[in-house]
Amino acid sequence: MITDDPGTPGNGKWENNFAITFEHRPGETAYDVPEIDLNYGVGDHIQLTLQTAPVLLKRSGQGLIGGWGGTEAAVKWRFLDEATSGVDMSMFPRVLFNVSQSSVRRGLAEDGTRFQTPFQIAKTFGRLHVDAEFGPLASTVGRSEWLYGIVCGFDVAKTTMLMAELHDESRMNFSRDVLTLNFGLRHEFTENYILIVSMGHELRSPNQPTALIGYFGMQFVY
Numbered sequence: 001m002i003t004d005d006p007g008t009p010g011n012g013k014w015e016n017n018f019a020i021t022f023e024h025r026p027g028e029t030a031y032d033v034p035e036i037d038l039n040y041g042v043g044d045h046i047q048l049t050l051q052t053a054p055v056l057l058k059r060s061g062q063g064l065i066g067g068w069g070g071t072e073a074a075v076k077w078r079f080l081d082e083a084t085s086g087v088d089m090s091m092f093p094r095v096l097f098n099v100s101q102s103s104v105r106r107g108l109a110e111d112g113t114r115f116q117t118p119f120q121i122a123k124t125f126g127r128l129h130v131d132a133e134f135g136p137l138a139s140t141v142g143r144s145e146w147l148y149g150i151v152c153g154f155d156v157a158k159t160t161m162l163m164a165e166l167h168d169e170s171r172m173n174f175s176r177d178v179l180t181l182n183f184g185l186r187h188e189f190t191e192n193y194i195l196i197v198s199m200g201h202e203l204r205s206p207n208q209p210t211a212l213i214g215y216f217g218m219q220f221v222y
Helices: 101-105
Strands: 015-025 028-042 046-052 054-059 065-068 070-080 088-091 094-098 114-116 119-125 128-139 145-157 160-171 178-188 193-204 212-221
Touching: 028 212, 065 101, 094 101, 160 193, 178 212
Parallel strands: none
Antiparallel strands: 015 028, 015 212, 028 046, 028 054, 046 070, 054 065, 070 088, 070 094, 088 119, 094 114, 114 128, 119 128, 128 145, 145 160, 160 178, 178 193, 193 212
């Protein structure tokens, strides 16, 4: 899902996600093949994250082009635990940058360097899991924004969860927002191999046509 949660892998553990994702708008479709999301636990409350992806872009009337997309480096700190405080809560500062300016020129990555400092909170109510995220996004190019989202997950079985999400990015005055509705499924084949899939659609996108988005990936925990 787009909205992050406060969870961390645990001391000395890896939680790595490999996925094929797409974003389709009228006239163009972009694919991350694969999206690579590497997470390492330092202690029980710290997570180091590195995320990147090669990108393929197909526009109507043009050939397929490819290159390196944006890269994210981040540190998550979970400073409240549900077992002792009633909720899980974390902060997840990150920097998003480009390793290739040619990808920006060709439309494969966003221009500039972006900085996010969102907070996440999660609470479990029996079989219902609720995660929320809120924080600012600043960029060296363009306006600063807010990002915020909420995910509700329901355990339909011991190993299977269905999820629904609303995620939004807006101007600092909460105008001209991009609102996305997303649905997902998480299924544990084992505690080490987990399937995660989602499909969503932008409900509002003031600067361009709304997009259909999809994610199909595997999570490896070890």
